[in-house]
Amino acid sequence: MKTVVVGAGPTGLLLAGDLAAAGVEVTVLERRSTDSNLTRAFGVHARTMEHLDARGxxxxxVATGQPVSKLRLFNSLKVDLGTLPSRFPYLLITPQYNVEKLLEQRALDLGARIVRGVTxxxxxPGAVLADGDTYEADTVVGADGVHSAVREAIGMPFPGKAVLRSIMLAxxxxTDAPSxxxxxxxxxxxxxxVAPFGDGWFRVFAWDQRSQQPDSAPxxxxxxxxxxxxxLGTDFGMKEAxxxxxxxxxxxQVPHYxxxxxxxxxxxxxxxxxxxxQGMNTGLQDAANLSWKLAAVAQxxxxxxxxxxxxxERHPVGELVLRSSGGLIRLAMLHSRAARAGRDLLGGALLHVPTIMRKAAGTVSGIGIDYPHAPRQPDLTLRGGARLYELLRAGRHVLLAPSAPAGYDDRLVHALNDRFVLVRPDGHTAWAGTERDLPVALRRHLGPPR
Structure with missing residues (x-):
């Protein structure tokens, strides 16, 4: 089986690395001829960190960035990530290119082919066309961004609307960094x-309702x-752009993925x-969900x-992210002082309710997002000291059980445990039950034994 991934951003690179690790022949086609550090994403949320942990x-x-355990919104509302049930109870502030660098090196080390400077x-049928060349492909994944050539090629609609115009990036x-x-x-x-790159430079996003300019305006x-x-009440001595x-x-959002x-x-x-x-994080979580399924077909x-x-599983998550990010931006753009005061008063009161705070933290971090019949499986320390997410680095299902079943050693990793739990490669629980039901569960999720 040959797979072509279009787009060498974080989503495409994680997917390519996973497929290469599973023995799938994978080629990544990227329009950019060189890497760029002019990226918009700056935060890696806890659930994404768990997916990266499952890949080592x-x-x-973490060594490239700064963890933030409390998110402050609108000067007065705070979301506490410090209590998340995760090894990573924070938002890691690190530029997107640091994520791309790690994922690209992993993909190359595992045997993925990356071709840059091709459109x-x-x-x-069975191929991707790019700049006069033909790349054989049994499967194609379009991870090529908002102006996706793959999406256009298959005629998939992309309904929606613009919500903010003339966002400024700098x-x-x-002179004086934020406290x-x-x-x-x-x-x-x-x-x-305002967020730090970590090398003395800062990225600024700014929006001015009074001056709505086209993207091409100086x-x-x-x-x-x-x-x-x-x-913010200050420009922090901004200089030298x-x-x-x-x-x-x-x-x-497309109707069909x-x-x-x-x-x-x-x-x-x-x-x-x-x-x-949410942007980069949602894409990486898409890739983590899709990669092991494509690998299972190939194998x-x-x-x-x-x-x-x-x-x-993933389309409803995309809908949720559109609703939650859209709600936040609309709250941020409330015009009247009275409306903003009401937002801060009500929001502050609600975020002091523990269940609402946990829900808010779980949604923004991705930790609280489950799939139907496949909830997220938190990391565990197992007998012998190994962690569950370390075992997931094999790219296979992990069976927590008192003994290992015969005929599945090519598809799962076994770890001693008193309970019977089957964990998918993406860290979601496929099944939990009793020894009597285990053979049926394994056939349903992993096919017949060898």
Whole structure:
């Protein structure tokens, strides 16, 4: 089986690495000829960190960034991530290119082929066409962003609308860095967000309702300074911009993540406002859900209908992210002072209710997101000291049970445990039950034994 992944962003690279690890021949096609550090994503949430932990990458990524255990919204609302039931009870602030660097090296080490500087021009049965060349493909995954060539090639609609226009981006140096790792606030007609690269440069997102310009309009540092001062009360001595640009934010989602042997993931399948830092995280979680299912098909043991569960499990998550990020951005853009005061008063009261705080933290971090009949499985320390997520690095199911069943050693890892639990490669529970039901469960989830 040959797979072509279009797009060498985080989503495509994680997927390619997983497929290569499973013995699948995979080629990644990327339009950019060189890497770029001009990225929009800056936060890696707890559930994404768990997926990276299951690939042996989390600890190395942690060393590149700064953890934030409390998110402050609108100056007064705080979401506490410190109590998350995870090894990573925080948001890791690190630029997207650090994530890409780790995932790319892993994919290359495992045998994936990455071809840069090529533009996909179409699909035909069993192949991807790019710049006059033909790449054989039994399966194609479009992870090529909001302007996806794969999505266009299959004629998949991308309904939705623009929610914010003329968002300003700037990479700057600051004379006085924010006291918190993140600085974010809105005052109705202005919004600003400041985050560190970790190398002395800071990324600024700013939005000004008073000045709605097209994406192509020139941008100067004085405009960014002005909006930042209005939203945050200071511009932190902003100086020396190395990059300035504008973009607009849409809310869109395809109706189907799969069409035959073509799949869409990440921004090719869904885009939304930057509020909550969900974009890169949702794409990486798409990839973690899809990769092991494609590998199971390639290896010949996939149960019937397994690939269809990518749509049934991930499409509702995309809908949830659109709702939650859209709700946050609309709360941030409340115009009247009275409405903002009511938002802060009511929101502050609700976030003091433990169950609501846990729900909010679980949603934004991804820790609270389960699939139907497949809840997230938290990490466990097992007999002998190994952790469950370390065992998941084999890319196979993990069976927690008193003894190992015969005939499945090519599809699962066994770990001693008093209970019977089957954990999927993406860290979700496939089944939990009794020894009597184990043979039926294994056949249902892993096919017949050898």
């Amino acid at each position: 990458l989390a600890d190395e990524l 996909v021009t179409g699909l035909e 990479d700057v140096r600051l 918190d790792v993140l600085a974010v606030n809105s005052v109705g007609d202005a919004f600003a967000f 941008l100067d540092l004085d405009e960014v300074r002005d909006v930042t001062r209005r939203a 190395r990059w300035l640009s504008r973009f607009h934010s849409d809310e869109r 799969r069409q035959g042997d073509v799949f869409l993931a990440g921004d090719a399948a869904h885009v939304h406002s930057p509020a909550g830092g 010949g043991w996939a149960p019937e209908g397994l690939l269809d569960t990518y749509q049934s």
